[in-house]
Structure formats: structure tokens, C-alpha cells
Amino acid sequence: MNRMYLLLFGLAIALAGTALWAFNTVLEFEKPAIDLKEDLSTIGQGRFIALSVSDQKSGIRSVSATISQDGKDHVVLSENYPGGTREQALSPELNLRGLHLKDGPATITITAEDHSWLKNRTTLAVETSIDTVPPQIGLISSAHNVNAGGTGVALYRVSEEVTRTGIRVGDRFFQGYPYAIQAKPCHIAYFAIPVSASKGGLKILITARDKAGNESSVILPHLVREKKFKDDKITLSRAFLEQKMPEFRQHDSRVPATPLEAFLFVNETLRVENARTIQAAGSKTQPKALWEGTFLRMKNAAPMAGFAQERTYLFEGMAVSKSTHLGVDLASTERAPIESANSGVVVHAGYLGIYGNTVIVDHGLGLSSLYAHLSDISVKIGQNVARGETLGSSGSTGLAGGDHLHFSILVGGEFVNPTEWWDAHWIRDNVTGKLTETASQEAPATQKAQPAKAKAKGKKKKARG
Ligand SMILES: [Zn+2]
Structure with missing residues (x-):
């Protein structure tokens, strides 16, 4: 008999618990939350209202959004969730022209209601200005x-x-x-x-x-x-790969054990990853020009390879891989001092895959210079460097057969031909000249004062073209 009572008692507790739980989910006092993801103080044609609504207790029942102007309401969003939703991200589009709204002040009203018996409701009104x-x-x-x-x-x-x-x-x-x-x-x-x-x-x-x-x-x-641009064929000897690949394996455990597979990984996979790192470093730029004058070319250095050279790699008589050489190779004596081509801020200083020990200097406005294969680096990230200041010494770290400097210039993280930046005439005609030329065009008084100079410039351009 005792066991029977116990069973009934247990059942009663379970039922009461379920009822209490059900009661709690439908009778709760917490209002839904509305979270705007963007500033809506000004809105234009085709703009979205990115928002999220949430209600952790009974769940969201409905969400609506209207835009009002001159006493007229236009519904831009109306969603119902009969089953409830704890959290919902929404981004209704504002087709302002379609709604015949005009430029000027308007109000965006967002309302969210939950599944509680009390229908808890949150309303958010945002004053906005329509600008199409x-x-x-x-x-x-x-x-x-x-x-x-x-x-x-x-x-x-x-x-x-x-x-x-x-x-x-x-x-x-x-x-x-x-x-x-x-x-x-x-x-x-x-x-x-x-x-x-x-x-x-x-x-x-x-x-x-x-x-x-x-x-x-x-x-x-x-x-x-x-x-x-020139094409070039590079023969990879087994001895070179066997001597070079362990360096990459030391820095990256993914590098395969066999020499050719290791090279293919380094030249293809690692090259792409390094390009991404360089692009990210190049985006850490100052919003003003930090450079002045022509960019310095490594002193007493012989050119070894040019920009945009299409390289085909040969191994045991077979073409095994390709690359585009997006810099200039310059060689002088071993461990020659490497100088910053222009003034700027160091944004990368360290080992960088195929580039070996590398320094990247930001010159502002998205312009940067890169110095690769160094044997040592003497600058730190964040350091200001002057034009001609030593960054380190040349070497053969990374994918380099002998001691040389691989020098690149980047614009917005994209490699460009560095030779233009070594050329005082090119800089004057295409960069600095543009600034002064534009200034004189915009101020008639200055233009009148220097007619001879303007003429001479025009002549020179023709001769160069
Ligand atoms: Zn190079």
C-alpha cells in the first residue's frame, strides 16, 4: 500500500512541476530586446535596417517595422513566429523610392512582442533623415x-x-x-x-x-x-632543394619531407599565404604621405632579376612549377647593409616564408616597400625609419639561392613595379607634379604667374611619351 501512495505522490509532484514550467513560459514579465546593428541617423535608397530581436523566456511572437513621414506609415517589415523564436536576425530593405518617401526627416519604428500571456512589447523609434x-x-x-x-x-x-x-x-x-x-x-x-x-x-x-x-x-x-615582361627558366638542383627545404620545415611543420614536394608546397601554398600576410601588413597604413623624394635603390648593386618576370622552374628536365617575380633582385657584397628606400614606419619585421627575414615599411596612403631574404633585421614593428636608415643586412633566407636583396613596392597591398619609384622624372610627372599642377589649375592667379613652367612641362611630357 505504501508503495502505491509513494507512486501517486511522485506523479503529483511531476504534474505540478510541468504545470509550473508551462505557466512560467507563458507568464513572464521580461520584454523582448531589439538590437540595431547600424547607425540609422541617415538612410538612403536600398539601405537595410540590420537588427536582431531576442526574448530568452517565452520567445518572440512578432516583429514589425514602419517608416513614417508626414503622418503616413509605411510597413517595411512584418514577421510572425507562432512557435516562438529566442533570437532572430533581420535586415529588411528600405525601398524609399518605391514607398514615395522624399528626402528629409522620417521616423523608423520597430516593435517586437513576445509569447507571454502579457504580450510584453518593446518599441524602438529612431529619428532619421532620408538622403537619396x-x-x-x-x-x-x-x-x-x-x-x-x-x-x-x-x-x-x-x-x-x-x-x-x-x-x-x-x-x-x-x-x-x-x-x-x-x-x-x-x-x-x-x-x-x-x-x-x-x-x-x-x-x-x-x-x-x-x-x-x-x-x-x-x-x-x-x-x-x-x-x-621577361620570361625566365630556373633549374632546381636536387642539392639546392636538399640544402634549402629544411629551413622551411623548421618554420612550418606542413612542409613535406621529399625535396620536390617540399618545393611545390613552398612555391605554391606558402607563396599564396605570404601574399596575404603582406597584403594585411600593407593595409596598416598612415592616412598621409610619409615619404619624400625618390626611393633609394640598393647601393652598388647589380640587377639580378626584374619585376613581373614569369618564372618556370625545371627539376630533372621537367617544368614543375611557375611563379611571377613581383619585385626586383639586387646583389652587392654578402651581408650588405639594407637601407629603407624612403621614410616611413616599420609594419613587418620577421620571417615570412618564401621571403625569409623580411622588413615592410609603410610610406603612407597605402604605399609600402618590402625588403626580403635578409640575414638579420635591426628594426622593430612600429619603429619610424628615415630615408636611408639601415633596416638590416642582405642574406639568402627564404627562397633565395644566394645573398641578394629582393625589393618590392606595394600599393594597397598589390605589388607594383619599383623602378618607377626610383625615377625622379616619373615621380614628378605622376605624383608630386600632379599635386602642384592641380593646385595651379584651381587657382587662376597662380596659373597666370607661371605660364612658362606649365608650357615646359607639357613639352617634356610629349618628349617622354
Ligand atoms: Zn626576388
């Missing part, structure tokens, strides 16, 4: 004659405050930085021209996006000078 006018872009620099594999520089103005602006070359984006010409604000951007760029085959756009999310772009008129 995209920024106007005005090009100020002229004569963008660029070399395949080289660097381009452009100056332009935007009509309003922007959150993102720069130059799009194919699928690559190069950030534009605030600049001023005679105290008038504008933007400057350095951009890289692909090695394979052809005359008429490249689309370069200046783009700008405002706070409301409106984006505009204009074509940057330019002229590409096509370039032919």
Missing part, C-alpha cells in the same frame, strides 16, 4: 598615363562627407585618403595597374559612398602603356 542623393565626384588630376604593372595617382573631390571612397581597378579597391589643395579638401588615391593591363582593356572607377549608403562612381580616363 549620391555623392558627386569631380576629378581634379589629369593625364593618367599609367604603365602596366605600375602605379597611378588620382586626386578628386566629393560633394559630401563619405564613409568609403577610393579607386576600383578591376576587382581591386584602393582606398582614397582625405587631402587638401590650398586648404580645399579633396581626396588622393594611389592605385596599382595589373601587370597584364592592356590599352583600352582596363576599367578604372572612382567610387564614393555617403553616410546614407548612397554610392556613386565615375570613370577615370586613363591611358595604359602595355609592357612586355
Whole structure:
């Protein structure tokens, strides 16, 4: 008999517990939470309201969003969750033109309700300003004659405050930085021209996006000078691979044991990973030019290999791998001092796969220089370096057969031909000259004062072209 009572008692407790639990889930007092993911103080055509709603107790029953202007409400979101949801991310699109909303003030109201018997409700009202006018872009620099594999520089103005602006070359984006010409604000951007760029085959756009999310772009008129780069065949001896590959294995346990497999891993997989590291280092840039004058070329050094050389690697008579040499190789004496080509800030100092011991110096506005295969490094990340200051000594670390410097220049993390930056005429015609030329164009008084100089410049350009 006792056992029977015990069983009934247990059953009663279980039932009471279930009822209490059910009661708790539907009768709760906590309001749903609404979390806006972005600033909505200004909104433009095609903008999304990124938000998330959550209710940890009874769950979300419904979410709605309206946009109101001049006393009219327009529903932009209406979702129901009969089964409840603890957390929900939503991003309704604001088709402002479709809703016949006009530029000016408006209110966005978001409401979330839960499954409690009390229908706990949270309402969030955001005062916003509708702006569907995209920024106007005005090009100020002229004569963008660029070399395949080289660097381009452009100056332009935007009509309003922007959150993102720069130059799009194919699928690559190069950030534009605030600049001023005679105290008038504008933007400057350095951009890289692909090695394979052809005359008429490249689309370069200046783009700008405002706070409301409106984006505009204009074509940057330019002229590409096509370039032919040399091909090179490199014979890999078994002795070289057997001597070199253990260095990579020391730094990276993924490097295979057999010499050829090790080389293929290093030359292909590691090369791609190193390029990503370099791109990330190159993006740590100052928003102003830190450099001045021409870039220094390693003293008393013989050129060993040029930029954009297409390399085919031969092993025991077979072509086994390929690469594009995105720098210049220079050799002098062993352990020669390596100087910073220009002033800047060290953004990388350490071992970097195929590049061995490497230093990367940021020169501002996305421009940086890279020094590879060093035997030792004498600078630290974050250190300011002057033009000509010693960074370390040359060596043969990484994928190098002998003591030499591999020197690269990068724009927005993309490799460009360094020889342009060694050339005072190129810098004057394509970078510094553009700034002063633009300044004189914009101020008629200055232009009148220097007509002879402007003429001489025009003549010189023709002679060089
Ligand atoms: Zn090299």
C-alpha cells in the first residue's frame, strides 16, 4: 500500500512541476530586446535596417517595422513566429523610392512582442533623415598615363562627407585618403595597374559612398602603356632543394619531407599565404604621405632579376612549377647593409616564408616597400625609419639561392613595379607634379604667374611619351 501512495505522490509532484514550467513560459514579465546593428541617423535608397530581436523566456511572437513621414506609415517589415523564436536576425530593405518617401526627416519604428500571456512589447523609434542623393565626384588630376604593372595617382573631390571612397581597378579597391589643395579638401588615391593591363582593356572607377549608403562612381580616363615582361627558366638542383627545404620545415611543420614536394608546397601554398600576410601588413597604413623624394635603390648593386618576370622552374628536365617575380633582385657584397628606400614606419619585421627575414615599411596612403631574404633585421614593428636608415643586412633566407636583396613596392597591398619609384622624372610627372599642377589649375592667379613652367612641362611630357 505504501508503495502505491509513494507512486501517486511522485506523479503529483511531476504534474505540478510541468504545470509550473508551462505557466512560467507563458507568464513572464521580461520584454523582448531589439538590437540595431547600424547607425540609422541617415538612410538612403536600398539601405537595410540590420537588427536582431531576442526574448530568452517565452520567445518572440512578432516583429514589425514602419517608416513614417508626414503622418503616413509605411510597413517595411512584418514577421510572425507562432512557435516562438529566442533570437532572430533581420535586415529588411528600405525601398524609399518605391514607398514615395522624399528626402528629409522620417521616423523608423520597430516593435517586437513576445509569447507571454502579457504580450510584453518593446518599441524602438529612431529619428532619421532620408538622403537619396549620391555623392558627386569631380576629378581634379589629369593625364593618367599609367604603365602596366605600375602605379597611378588620382586626386578628386566629393560633394559630401563619405564613409568609403577610393579607386576600383578591376576587382581591386584602393582606398582614397582625405587631402587638401590650398586648404580645399579633396581626396588622393594611389592605385596599382595589373601587370597584364592592356590599352583600352582596363576599367578604372572612382567610387564614393555617403553616410546614407548612397554610392556613386565615375570613370577615370586613363591611358595604359602595355609592357612586355621577361620570361625566365630556373633549374632546381636536387642539392639546392636538399640544402634549402629544411629551413622551411623548421618554420612550418606542413612542409613535406621529399625535396620536390617540399618545393611545390613552398612555391605554391606558402607563396599564396605570404601574399596575404603582406597584403594585411600593407593595409596598416598612415592616412598621409610619409615619404619624400625618390626611393633609394640598393647601393652598388647589380640587377639580378626584374619585376613581373614569369618564372618556370625545371627539376630533372621537367617544368614543375611557375611563379611571377613581383619585385626586383639586387646583389652587392654578402651581408650588405639594407637601407629603407624612403621614410616611413616599420609594419613587418620577421620571417615570412618564401621571403625569409623580411622588413615592410609603410610610406603612407597605402604605399609600402618590402625588403626580403635578409640575414638579420635591426628594426622593430612600429619603429619610424628615415630615408636611408639601415633596416638590416642582405642574406639568402627564404627562397633565395644566394645573398641578394629582393625589393618590392606595394600599393594597397598589390605589388607594383619599383623602378618607377626610383625615377625622379616619373615621380614628378605622376605624383608630386600632379599635386602642384592641380593646385595651379584651381587657382587662376597662380596659373597666370607661371605660364612658362606649365608650357615646359607639357613639352617634356610629349618628349617622354
Ligand atoms: Zn626576388
